[in-house]
Amino acid sequence: MTNNQYFIVEHPLSLNVETLKNDEKIPDENEFEVEIPAPFRMASDLANIDSHSLQPLKLNNETTQVLWGYLQAQNLKINTLLSYVLSQQDDKQFHYVSTAFSAGKCLFDAKNQCFEIAQNVRLKIFIPEESAAIYCYAQVTNIDNNIIELNxxxxxxxxxxxxxxxxxxxxSKQLKARAQQRASI
Incomplete structure (x- = not known):
């Protein structure tokens, strides 16, 4: 899939956007894997475990309902701790907030900072809804009224x-909120 084929959603996420120096290049895949900070790797791994491990649990009796509640409480504790660890990775010097994002790109307001088309950046994306963060590299592909698009x-x-x-x-949450607004009118 190309970056433009992914669904884009308008939503604020904390970002760190650090421009690469002129002599600095985007690493190859092996160098990149080694470079990813441990909290980002851990957050991604835990998010993947969460999405796959509890689905097969059958909730058909009182015992499994109690077990489900306990597992959710433990997951909440872990996610709270992980969110705190990830918040320590948010460098205020490079902090921005997204206006929209997808699996292929993100957009943010540059706050009158100077970015250039084709400029490469080191990008951290913080996703509190998933208790996760992503470390990646991106390139400035568009600038429109201070809104920077990174692929x-x-x-x-x-x-x-x-x-x-x-x-x-x-x-899904945005659609439910809109439906509730329409229902209350």
Whole structure:
């Protein structure tokens, strides 16, 4: 799939956008895997475990309902701790907020900072809804009225899948909120 074929959702996410120096290049796949900070790797791995491990649990009696509640409470504790660890990775010097994102690109307001078309950046995407964060590389592909569009250039496939799940979850919440607004009118 090309970056333009992914569904884009308008939603604010915290970003760190660090421009690469002129002599700095996007790493190859092996270098990239080694470079990913441990909290980002852990967050991605835990998000993937969450999405696959509890689905097969059958909730057909009182015992499994109690077990389900306990597992959800433990998951909430882990996610709260993970969110705190990830928040420590948010460097205020490079902090921006997305206006929209997809599994192929993100857009953000540059706050009058200077970016250039074809400029490569190191990108951190913080996803509190999933207690996750993504470390990747991107390139500036468009600038329109201070809104910068970044297309991901080097991203792990499992992180792209996390972005797909996140856009679907956020879109679902937005659609439910709109339906509730229409119902209350």
């Amino acid at each position: 991901y250039q080097m991203i792990r496939e499992e992180d792209r899948e996390l972005l797909i799940r996140t856009t679907l979850h956020i879109q």
